[in-house]
Amino acid sequence: MIEIRLNDGSVKNYDKGITIEHIAKDLSSSLAKKSIAGWVNDELYDLNRPILSNSRVTIVTKDDAKAFEVLNHSTAHLMAQAVKRLYPDAQFGVGPAIKEGFYYDIATAHKIGEEDLALIEKEMRKIIQEQTPMSRQVLTRQEALERFENDPFKTELIQELPEDEPISIYTQGEFVDLCRGGHVGNTKHIKFFKLLSIAGAYWRGDSDRGMLQRIYGTSWFTKEALENHLKVLEERKARDHRKLGKELRIFELNRDAGQGLAMWLPNGYTVRKVLEDYVYKLERKAGYKHISTPILGTKRLYEISGHWSHYRENMFPVMHRDGEDFVLRPMSCPHHALVYQSELRSYRDLPIRYAEIVTQHRYEASGALTGLERVRAMTLTDAHLFVREDQIKEEVLAAYNLILTAIQDLGLEIDYVELALRDHDKGKFHDNDALWDLAESMLKSLLEEENIEYIEMVGEAAFYGPKIDIQVRTAMDHVITMSTVQLDFLLPENFDLNYIGNDGEKHRPVVIHRGLISTWERLMSILLEQYKGAFPTWLAPVQIKIIPVNTEAHGTYAKALNDQFIDLDIRSELDLREEKLGYKIREAQTQKIPYQLVIGDEELNNNSVTYRAYGKKEQVTLSLEAFFDFIQAQIRTKK
């Protein structure tokens, strides 16, 4: 007999070798139905894995996040079995559960296409019908290596497992896989799944190694849950900024203009200009000085800054003229350093905060380019703060708070904050451990003092220093960097930047790189997705559409109204086309214009307006004065 301590603290005695399945049944039949796996002490057990000693047991039910993971992991195995039946030469890399499903990496001479997904699904259903048990066995390292001796992928994985780790394999019918578990115990538990896409993926995520074929899928406990998830995927597509950007005439990409080189259309540029003005004002208030420096610079400049040795691959190639090499600028720090250097600085001058709205060019890998999200020419407000060491904390914090203000004003949400640190890959990072330690500990203690939750990302730092990155999630569920604050002790060294201290001696300033809200391109992609194209009034390209009921009778009043709005800096447009009212309303709604004003006799006679807000059905009539106040308040409060 062994003692099993349950979740509620009670202790029960069972025969040695009891399983989660039996314990669940013993507790209640409804629990048995819902149970998927169990935690035994801190290890995840399958339903049918024997428990051999006194243990703490927590039953994992379908409602637990862990159960979704187990189900998807098992579905990955099921898929692998089906793939192996269809393509017997198939060998498998890794096949984990992921946030919304699973994938499995497959090596086979057969090129898996869209049509194959249906065939694989069919085979999977066959295996489910066979009600194949999934059973666990533990092997020694030697046995495992022998078992997988013809499988280079699994052999490699086994060799990398720690010496003392038990090696488990799972068998379902003729299919055997190296796997930690847990699993659902029998393929019959897998019911509602769909294979979604095929992709290429490097073995071990290493671009120097071979590429496998990856199949993505998703698996759920109920039909509704699966259907709901598929609907979510559809909805994501509907708010894809590339689709919305085209529909709303925000930007244009053209192969003749160049890959990743976006053109801003009038609607898009209007929004961008509002953002630029907003940021300019925000920065002025925060003590930044704006400068402007060229897009083209000498290669020498980037040699001095250190970018040439660390970043050359991501720059457009050199242009040679008059015995000088020029490059398109990929970032602003070197120019800002030169501007700093242009006068003698006193400790009293610091901090000096330079901001610049500027276009930068980066040679992004062609496969990385995605609409406005990843481009090769981008315009942004880039800033560098030149500070004394004793000002670092205060200035990093101020920059961080400025970022929060902007993100809040724009109605965006932070997904998480990341502290990017170096690792010991000396080639990747500037080599000065003392400075690194100082910079990293400063950022860390600042985040902790301010109670800012963060995730440490070792090896993700910039080559010149650690950084705090603010990550957001796109509609397509990509995580991208929105804002960044980076500490840099290297740039001041490389440019020999100084200030005169109160001791009359030269001292080294520290540079803080600050990316406020990414680039206008990326920001636009995020805003489009965030608002599904329906911009808040203060950002909307067109804020008001004025629609006279009858052009002849009401056109003059409508025109006068439109002029008044424009005088108040409200982006109003007049629709005088000879079309039905309903047609014009529909078009204004489709264009997601925040307010449509219909002007007829009633409005003309009472000096009023009747508006209909985007997405709403009701009509509201207000006096002209009241509407002016209303719309201006909307804009002022960034609604």
Next chain:
RNA sequence: GCCGCUUUAGCUCCAACAGGUAGAGCAAUUCCAUGGUAAGGAAGAGGUUGCUGGUUCGACUCCAGUAAGCGGCACCA
């Protein structure tokens, strides 16, 4: 960059094609109609089927190459 897929009118499109040089809706144009909140009617027009080459009597259709786009992977100072 790598793997796979896609590319037909300004836009959208599982229109078409065992290989016989293309079709719809919307938009645009013209005409008619037109007073209250999501598409009034009619007509005509619009295409070297991404590009280059090959196979063929004949290619949107098959093949090769190339470009861009899409899904991922790698990359993202």
